[in-house]
Amino acid sequence: MTRRFMMMLGVPLALAAARLAAETTPEVRIGAKKFAFHPNKVTVKLGRPVVLVLTSEDRIHGLKLPELGLRAEIVPGQETRVSLTPQKAGSFAFFCDVFCGDGHEDMDGTLVVEA
Numbered sequence: 001m002t003r004r005f006m007m008m009l010g011v012p013l014a015l016a017a018a019r020l021a022a023e024t025t026p027e028v029r030i031g032a033k034k035f036a037f038h039p040n041k042v043t044v045k046l047g048r049p050v051v052l053v054l055t056s057e058d059r060i061h062g063l064k065l066p067e068l069g070l071r072a073e074i075v076p077g078q079e080t081r082v083s084l085t086p087q088k089a090g091s092f093a094f095f096c097d098v099f100c101g102d103g104h105e106d107m108d109g110t111l112v113v114e115a
């Protein structure tokens, strides 16, 4: 094949691949386990869609992030997917809102939205 033909074939394919990558919403995985979230600090971009994929290793937990109006139940053995497009920058606290034992009150984290 000529170099010119390879270029003609390769450029549209590269563009299509780049477009596909841009359209795929990034995922952030957060695991819950008595009495912590892993990671407990997550950074996302202002105005960029993201999917939080929440899992639990032991029992039902909750994730509540009041300032962004977000609340989800995290059930062992399944993935809870929460779509989010942050509309304000800053650091926002989230916490477990399903009582899960003696360390429950300390089960929290921070979502950082970068401008």
Ligand SMILES: [Cu+2]
Residues within 6 Å of the ligand: 061, 062, 096, 097, 098, 099, 100, 101, 104, 105, 107
């Ligand atoms: Cu809890």
